[in-house]
Amino acid sequence: MRKVVNTSWLLMLLIALLSACGEHSWNNPYATTDAGKNVLYNVFSERPKHLDPVQSYSSNEIQFTAQIYEPPLQYHYLKRPFALIPATAKEIPVAKYFDAEDNQLPDNTRAADIAYSIYEISVKPGIFFQPHPAFAKNEQGDWFYHNLSDQELAAIFKLSDFSQTDTRELTAEDYVYQIKRLAHPRLHSPIYGLMADYIVGLADYAHALKQADQERSQGKTYLDLRDYPLEGAQVVDTYTYHIKIKGKYPQFLYWLAMPFFAPIPWEADQFYSQKGLIQRNITLDWYPIGTGPYMLTENNPNLRMVLEKNPNFHGEYYPMEGMPGDQENGLLVDAGKELPFIDKIIFTREKESIPRWNKFLQGYYDATGIGSDSFDQAVQLVGQGEATVTEEMAVQGIRLETTVAVSTYYMGFNMLDPIVGGSNERQRESARKLRQAISIAVDYEEFISIFANGRGLPAQSPIAPGIAGYRDGAEGINSVVYDWINGQPQRKSIRAAKALLAKAGYPNGIDQRTGAPLILHFDVTARSSEDRSKLDWMRKQFQKLNIQLIVRSTDYNRFQDKIRKGNAQIFEWGWNADYPDPENFLFLLYGPQRKVGNNGENAANYDNTEYNQLFERMKNMEDGSERQQIIDRMLEILRYDAPWLWGYHPKDYGLYHSWYQNVKPNRISNNNVKYFKIDANLREQKRRDWNGPVLWPIALTVVMLIISFIPAVMIFRRRESSTAVSGAISS
Secondary structure (H helix, E strand, C coil): CHHHHHHHHHHHHHHHHHHHHCCCCCCCCCCHHHCCCCEEEEEECCCCCCCCCCCCCCHHHHHHHHHHCCCCEEECCCCCCCCEEECCECCCCCCEEECCCCCEECCCCCHHHCCEEEEEEEECCCCECCCEHHHCECCCCCECCCCCCHHHHCCCCCHHHCCCCECCECCHHHHHHHHHHCCCCCCCCCCHHHHHCCECCHHHHHHHHHHHHHHCCCCCCCCCHHHCCECCEEEEECCEEEEEEECCCCCHHHHCCCHHHCCCCHHHHHHHCCHHHHHCCCCCCCCCCCCCCEEEEEEECCCEEEEEECCCCCCCECCCCCCCCCCCCCCCCCCCCECCCCCEEEEEECCCHHHHHHHHHCCCCCEEECCCCCHHHHEEEECCCEEEECHHHHHCCCEEEEEECCEEEEEEECCCCCCCCCCCHHHHHHHHHHHHHHHHHCCHHHHHHHHCCCCEEECCCCCCCCCCCCCCCHHHCCCCCEEEECCEEEECCHHHHHHHHHHCCCHHHECCCCCCECEEEEEECCCCHHHHHHHHHHHHHHHCCCCEEEEEECCHHHHHHHHHHCCCCEEEEEEECCCCCCHHHHHHHCHHHECCCCCCCECCCCCCHHHHHHHHHHCCCCCCHHHHHHHHHHHHHHHHHCCEEEEEEEEEEEEECCCEECCCCCCCCCCCHHHCEECHHHHHHHHHHHHCCCCHHHHHHHHHHHHHHHHHHHHHHHHHHHHHHHHHHHC
């Protein structure tokens, strides 16, 4: 029995040890060294392809780049409508207008009489770049790492392998250098085509750089843009530069709040141009360099990415004023305090919504969106359709933040495709009717109800609500797809769609020329189970017309390549407004912005002469009735041609834990992390409360096992004793 008693004591010791370990969360996915620290835990689903600001133009990339780079302007975090304020600039630049003889014109001069505009920007002194090896010099003033030998490269695998770093002050030259990079022949900036229409001399500059690039000596990879002046971007003095714009373009100020116009030091460009570093993927696309509040310290886009506070970040402070209600919602508690509040942001890659949701409920992610499969668990509607969190969420201290997104999700048709776009007049007319039929058949009201839980508005055009040019009610409907009945838009019948399909040459979905069923291809980036449900739904929409839809799913980077090369037939995409102006939506269908050939943002490769001419008139105008009339005609053309299936405008719902503060969501301003604040102590307490191990079932199981062994042990001991006694008698 002594062995049984000893085992019991071991069991009691084991239970005591387990109880002691229960003070920590066994399921915590993060390093224990980060426990209780000022860290924000976030997620990303798509690996970023470009972190170089000259090429980056996707929402999965700007969540990183906007925290690292600083363009001269930014948006006020709290004010609505969105208002531009200085970032690194001393003040908002005011355009000066000139005629063809270089005479300055009054501010109220007609746009037609303005030959060019000048924006002069003054940069605040005392701003420094993040620590970086590109700035490192030895005692003699020579660069440590600008001409690396093979021997020196042998020990370099990532940026942190460089032992020496340094910094220098931001100057006007750094901003001019980046503007020049828009025309670099090897970088393929997505806004080059648009900016070449505005920045004086940029198109000629691109040709000059291309020629210079071809004439460089063999093996030389660095093209020093300082050697090539650009008329449209010039340094005035150390802290001042000006940008020269063709004619009048009031929206240009908005571009100055985007990473495309953030500074890039020539030292970094030269450093990253070394072949040995490029071969190791040590490039500006992988390791950005900026003056912003954060710097990228870990880049493993298949697992996690980490931003940490830039030790050289200049002084910036939380806004002192906001909108009505901001004070009551706690958004001005930190007014006037120095930014940023958070020391580190850990982004973990999550491809599936269910693991992301579960980790949020456990407190391991600080915020989350709401998938359709978890919507009912998270949100309830009260009063007149007002959304709030469920009681279960409220008990955990979780709150709901909502905002109407200045965005549009759409299905695009590749106008270069012979079936959905057409290559001659007869094909184009057939393709137009086909697109119109599909536009009627795909029921986005049903989509919003099923997959977005009602969080969206069926789109009538590319322009999102809240943007000038958007019309509500009967005058704003897409008459190709909807009828206005009893004060509401009503989608046309499938019968109407089938009639258009027959006129297109596909009666009942059969190609009348070949007698074969019509088969179309749909390129997407779907992977999760929720995505598969959406794709099944989309197939059924096409089946209403007896059209077979073949889905071609791929990762986002491959998807982008296919769109850029025009290898997709039908595709699904979305657009978050860069700035609050209709031009930022309507340029997505402007002919010279075609993806194929021009590398622009017109993914459908749509090109309509009248639309292009109207766009060119509209883009430089101030908001008003004349501009609205032009926009109305442009939308009429788009609705008739149907290069997009207009999709829907989403409403954003986000859930935030009680320790996550200073959150005012929006999709226009992206450099918002510096305003957020985390109560790390409260988070640790909640995590322990929610994730403590339940040990008694284990202990009970062990006890039951031991008890079940006691009879067997007793029988064994009796048998041993009997054998011993028998042996003694025998002897």
